[in-house]
Amino acid sequence: MNSFQTSISTISWAFKITWDTNSRLTAGVVATAILRNLLPAALVLVVKSLVNTISETQSSGEQLIWPILPVLMLGLTISIVEVLSRNLSVYFNERLRDEIDIDVSSRILEHAATLDLFYFEDPRFQDIMARARQNTAGHFSQFITRIIDAAANSVQIISLAVILVFIEPFITVIFLLLGLPYMLAHWKLAKLRYQTEHSRTSRRRWTGYYLAQVLDRGAIPETRLLNLAPLFIRKFSALMAGFRNQNQDIYQKGLSIRITFSILSTVGFYAACAWVAYQALQGSLTIGDVVIFLAVAVRLPKSIENVVFAMTNALEDALYISNMMELLAIKPKIVDGFVPVPATRHAGIEIRDLTFTYPGSKQPVLDHLSLTIRPGESLALVGENGAGKSTLVKLITRFYDPDSGSILMDGTDIREFPVRKLHEKISFVFQEFRRFEATAAENIAFGNWLELLDAPGQVEKLAQLAGVDDIISRLPQGFDTPLGRMFGEHTLSEGQWQKLAIARALAKPASLLILDEPSSSLDARAEFELFSRFRDISAGQTSILISHRFSTVSIADRIVVMDSGRIIEMGTHQELMALSGHYASLYDLHQRKLS
Ligand SMILES: Nc1ncnc2c1ncn2[C@@H]1O[C@H](COP(=O)(O)OP(=O)(O)O)[C@@H](O)[C@H]1O
């Protein structure tokens, strides 16, 4: 059984993680679980000795209580220890669950943080991620508890069975035989539950998507105006109803399995009662034996049910835990190199014969592209939507690795640098930059948070450079005003957010600055001013600017025109105009529109 093997290999792994999380709590859980499960058998023995002592005392004609006192004391002690271990076990479990919650969630997050961007664009990976996040921590702590419960309950069954063997071996065999098919049926049901849930992953993500269309702030205006809510709610409900119907089948299977076992074990119990009673009447069993038999036989089916329940659920948990193992097994493809990044103020970039295809797509987006950017040069990239401009700068930043060709920074292939060190050298204002739910100061300081989170003076200087200080000082708490409407009461206009993003990019002492259409919501004049200023600020910094505005583009030292993943023209504004090619025709079109 394949999934069974998975479960077995998961057990040691899960135990190791639990032990590493908190070894003392884990030891506490194990110890109390074992105690809790061993003591019932001891209590049965106490009862037997109590009954026998009473009947011996009776037959000797004495009426004194003292011979049974030690037995009672022993029973009392065992009962108290049992109560203590049962309740301590609950307490240790509760605490361990919280510890595992923290540990497992951070493990998943830390691993996800190492994975390449393209994984997050892959629906199959998103399914894996969704499964790994789906209450894995809960399954983890349950798994450990249930494994221990199953093991300890098995000890209890064995101890009860041993007692029973001495009375009547035949009955023992019947009870144990009953447990096996029950176990198999339950295991199949657990597997069915897991497989059903597994197959639902994409549909579950769809339900989350429909919810977001109705509930997310960003989605609401369009959803409202087009009255899409009823449509999305209907789609959401249809998916949920599908889940409910599947669940119903599973519940019914579970119901019939449990009822069958209960009836069979009850019938078995009464048949065994009849047999034991007959033996007692025949004189081959004592009254004490009968009492023990009753005590054991009442408990045994319950214990068997407990083991089956704990075992199959633990195995089901193991399947869920293997979801996390599946995620952890995915390794980043973009790996660190070991060459130290050169400490230049302005980077030189050389792109050699670069070809790149997005994972899962067939058409290359960049097609044998070569380009050299001199240290300190400011380069503008222009071209129609979809030409591959954003893709090119994402490759320079090593969000993706190329199919073939290479990118060199200051003479070294960027794949030879540690990725984080490369990123420290690059400032990037994205086409879709972030609007952080944080104070205005933090929104800037995040650009270099290790140094700037506690440096308000420097943050204010950066705000001045980006021309955003006026706006911030007009906020009710100035730089300390929380921005964003998820948690706070203040937000900015698109253009103001953009300036904040630019201040953030300036915060980093980078040697390459990339601006990917960051100013689409600024008007042409504001953009021109911003970039003129930018050039002054970043004097000496190599910069790549992607823009559709000719006013801005013409500031650059050199303009590169891209089309379908290739460079088709290159030069200064004057040179390109004189060429009367693609750039010149785009420019003319633009001018005609303006006039
Ligand atoms: N993450 C992605 N996955 C798959 N294809 C993409 C992705 N991003 C962009 N593309 C495709 O690559 C092409 C170039 O996109 P892009 O570099 O964003 O163009 P530009 O920035 O010049 O407008 C487009 O055809 C787009 O559909």
Ligand SMILES: [Mg+2]
């Ligand atoms: Mg783009």
